[in-house]
Amino acid sequence: MAKSVAQLRQELADNEKRIAQEQHKLQRLDNRIRYCEDGERAARTHRLITRGAAVESVVPELRDLSETEFYTLAEHVFSLPDVKSAVFFAVTEHQKRVQRGG
Numbered sequence: 001m002a003k004s005v006a007q008l009r010q011e012l013a014d015n016e017k018r019i020a021q022e023q024h025k026l027q028r029l030d031n032r033i034r035y036c037e038d039g040e041r042a043a044r045t046h047r048l049i050t051r052g053a054a055v056e057s058v059v060p061e062l063r064d065l066s067e068t069e070f071y072t073l074a075e076h077v078f079s080l081p082d083v084k085s086a087v088f089f090a091v092t093e094h095q096k097r098v099q100r101g102g
Helices: 005-058 060-064 067-079 081-100
Strands: none
Touching: 005 060, 067 081
């Protein structure tokens, strides 16, 4: 039994409507992904700014250093054995707190 032209046209219209709905659904999902990624980027930017501000508040003289000088100093400081062990200790304690759920 063959479909009439009217039935085929209706089927085509229904399918086009479904395609449009799925395209909108895909666009909403893309927007959601972008929102989440932007949120992660914003959180990272906020963290970097607040930690940089904390470093400058502890050692205000760092404001006078160029970016290259600051990075050179940071590499030197973070390579010192006492600093390495302090960072290791802080990270280890943080991980223990996270694992305990608090």
